[in-house]
Amino acid sequence: MVSDTAPSGRRRELLDAAVHVIATEGLRGLTHRAVDRRAGLAEGTCSAYLRSRQALQVGLAEHVGRSLAHDVDVLAARLEEARAGDPERDEPLAVELTTDLLGRWLDRPELTLAKAELAVEASRNPEVAAVLISWRSRLVAVVDQLVSRVAPEAGAARAEVLVAALDGLLLAALQRPPAERHRFLADSMSLVLHGLTQP
Template sequence: MPTDRLAALTDAAIDVLAELGMRGLTHRAVDARAGLPQGTTSAYFRTRKTLIEAVVHRLADLDRADLQANRLPAGADSPAVGMDDIDAVAADIAAVLDRWISTARNRTLARYACLLEATHHPELQTILAHGDASRTQARLMLAAAGARHPEQAGNHLVACIDGLLFDRLAGAGARTAPPAGTAANRADLATAVATLLRAFAGTGPKGQ
């Protein structure tokens, strides 16, 4: 399968999901969004399940690229990020989160749509495994920082950051937070993430 054609189709599917939701994701809709002849998407992805799985793989690849661009580990086997400068780590994470609610907003909406779909269709639940790497990295990072229970703390840290992302994208937090894509928003996110990192690492508030 040509890589450029695969990317064009999955990127189009991401936009369809973001704009129309899971009910709007059809092979015809993806063809139209990609500007390709009708039948192109179904030729590459015979079923809706294979199309959704391809979208999730594409989302994971793009997310890894964002993490790498901000000096963050992109896989479970990547070296753990150091916690010597928590504020710097928080700023890097905040930069990624800000991108995911601004220029990459469609990707985040599509990701949520796929995750919700998996709760109703057991055959799609393998896509949940794409979240394992972030939890592994969080555990390693907190273990290196001296957290008492890094396994549990790592899981909780990722859950809290996921909640922060959702709140800024679709929750009430979007009404009061600084505009997405701005330095003010990145600074605000960095403050929140730094607070979480210190809490789960057990280092206490800044300055203590």
């Protein structure tokens, strides 16, 4: 489960550096020494805080998950605030706010790439998987509320599919030239959200 307590001081500095390492060098490049180098700290610093490779991976998954979960909670609050508005605006507003969230993740490619690398590791590492499932369940819950408002008969399974589609869109957008990413994301989001929220 992702802790809501953010790391502070040196540990946060190391985890921020680890995000950049895994995003640029992949999981194979995620070593204590590489994190120390990226953070500009003396060799051995990272291993003093995160003693094993497993501890480093789990700590990084918690760090990434915490950041993403915070963004999802903000999205949920914004959708709740808008709930008292015109029901006819539910779907367009949902598309707008969700696209805005993914756009912000797109502007933080290191975080998105780190999440993708950790997702691959989660397929064979139960501890990392448990952390990622925790934050992802928050996103699925928010999306389920969103879908149930605009398509009450859709069912919870549609929220899972939608979250998987959003993951794919982010990665597809990152493979495009930077100048094209946001337009691709906005156009694709409109198609996907509209299609998956219809009865």
